[in-house]
Amino acid sequence: MKALSVSHLLGIKYLKNEDLELIFETATHFKEVINRPIKKVPSLRDITIANLFFENSTRTKLSFELAEKRLSADVLNFSANQSSVKKGETLEDTVNNILAMKVDMVVMRHPHPGAAHFLSNRVNSCIINAGDGTHEHPSQALLDAFSLLGKFGDLAGKRIAIVGDILHSRVALSNIYALKMLGAEVTVCAPKSLLPRHISALGVKISTNFEETLKWCDAVNMLRVQNERMDLNYFPSTREYSQNFGLTRERLLPLRKEIVVLHPGPINRGVEISSEIADSEQAIILDQVENGVAIRMAIIYLLASKLNSTIV
Numbered sequence: 001m002k003a004l005s006v007s008h009l010l011g012i013k014y015l016k017n018e019d020l021e022l023i024f025e026t027a028t029h030f031k032e033v034i035n036r037p038i039k040k041v042p043s044l045r046d047i048t049i050a051n052l053f054f055e056n057s058t059r060t061k062l063s064f065e066l067a068e069k070r071l072s073a074d075v076l077n078f079s080a081n082q083s084s085v086k087k088g089e090t091l092e093d094t095v096n097n098i099l100a101m102k103v104d105m106v107v108m109r110h111p112h113p114g115a116a117h118f119l120s121n122r123v124n125s126c127i128i129n130a131g132d133g134t135h136e137h138p139s140q141a142l143l144d145a146f147s148l149l150g151k152f153g154d155l156a157g158k159r160i161a162i163v164g165d166i167l168h169s170r171v172a173l174s175n176i177y178a179l180k181m182l183g184a185e186v187t188v189c190a191p192k193s194l195l196p197r198h199i200s201a202l203g204v205k206i207s208t209n210f211e212e213t214l215k216w217c218d219a220v221n222m223l224r225v226q227n228e229r230m231d232l233n234y235f236p237s238t239r240e241y242s243q244n245f246g247l248t249r250e251r252l253l254p255l256r257k258e259i260v261v262l263h264p265g266p267i268n269r270g271v272e273i274s275s276e277i278a279d280s281e282q283a284i285i286l287d288q289v290e291n292g293v294a295i296r297m298a299i300i301y302l303l304a305s306k307l308n309s310t311i312v
């Protein structure tokens with residue numbers, strides 16, 4: 001059986017092209033499973049997974065939990081705002097206590113970049129990064145790429161734009177790594193204040209002109225403005241932001257081509273995307289959500305197979 005080259009999923013940066021191929025192949029199988037009348041497989045009956053969320057989440061948390069349940073794993077859920085973290089417990093202590101309950105795998109979201117990496121060096125369990133601050137969000141990038149593959153078949157030479165708050169976005173960084181690995185051309189587009197200074201070193205084009213970027217691209221991934229991570233004002237007003245960087249029908253109509261529209265959610269309707277476009281045929285936002293469960297089943301299954309060779 002083919003295996004991943006890694007024992008944890010900390011970021012796309014640490015994966016190889018063959019890992020992506022194996023994850024997509026496995027996710028294609030699981031997508032078929034979750035569309036059957038009986039959506040569950042017994043593969044992970046002996047595996048216990050803890051979902052540790054130190055930061056709010058709806059989609060990612062539900063998607064991981066559903067993926068774990070579809071694989072028949074035992075699932076523990078932990079949210080920091082209802083826990084002893086509020087009493088001053090350290091991350092390592094919290095996790096070690098949970099692991100003492102014989103947990104095999106930890107899915108963790110944390111506000112600090114590098115938190116998943118830190119943990120993987122200290123605890124004897126498999127770690128999946130479900131978003132670490134402004135750093136990486138590997139499962140999101142994998143589901144975005146898988147959704148684009150579903151549309152285009154192959155991403156080699158495809159032109160993908162990532163638009164919005166690149167500076168604070170872990171989705172942007174993980175997407176750049178994944179899309180480049182798959183041979184796509186990537187442009188990041190945002191107001192200058194929301195573009196990280198050294199981003200061109202990642203081999204992406206940079207633009208502050210949304211109209212030009214839309215003319216260039218085959219697909220556009222619209223990111224949310226991450227107000228909760230902003231310590232100062234990066235643009236004059238939300239109104240001005242959406243006038244310059246909001247995806248609307250008025251912007252798309254003159255292009256005379258159908259661009260595929262992605263959004264990782266949560267959407268700020270009327271800010272980075274209009275409701276009309278978010279709910280239109282060309283938006284694959286709900287496909288992304290469906291694919292997210294299959295991709296997370298694939299990630300968990302493949303990592304669990306490395307823990308326990310009897311998993312089939």
Ligand code: NCD
Nearest residue numbers: 059060131137224264265266
């Ligand atoms: C993203 C995240 O949390 O990084 N959302 C998600 O995982 N579905 C993007 C965002 O919060 O804007």
